[in-house]
Amino acid sequence: MERGERPWGTYTVLDEHNGYKIKRIEVMPGQRLSLQMHHHRSEHWIVVSGTAKVTCGEDVKIVNINESTFIPIGSTHRLENPGVIPLVIIEVQSGEYLGEDDIVRFQDDYHRVEAPGAESAVEAAVEPVV
Secondary structure: OOEEEEOOEEEEEEEEEOOEEEEEEEEOOOOEOOEEEOOOEEEEEEEEEOOEEEEEOOEEEEEOOOOEEEEOOOOOEEEEOOOOOOEEEEEEEEEOOOOOOOOEEEEOOOOOOOOOOOOOHHHHHHOOOO
């Protein structure tokens, strides 16, 4: 089972097949993921423990336990844990490409934003040959 450590917490891939990936994501109290977007996938987040502060485009909302939200492909989004206990969500990704390198970061508390004009590896990899 794939597991990743990040500055904000951890993720574990629970299941993966053509066109979808299911992850368990744990965000530590007071931490947040980068403001980001994906070119090739949408995401559905279900809160199973804690409280999530979700930014999707211009909308910011609180998502509580047993509630969910949908992040459309190409939307800027961010997940935050404003609470005092770990936030645990189940993330269902769907799309044509689900690699970890399909992330374009716009803001990041951990200094992982690419230089302006830099092309991500996935963008270069999926450009059509003309």
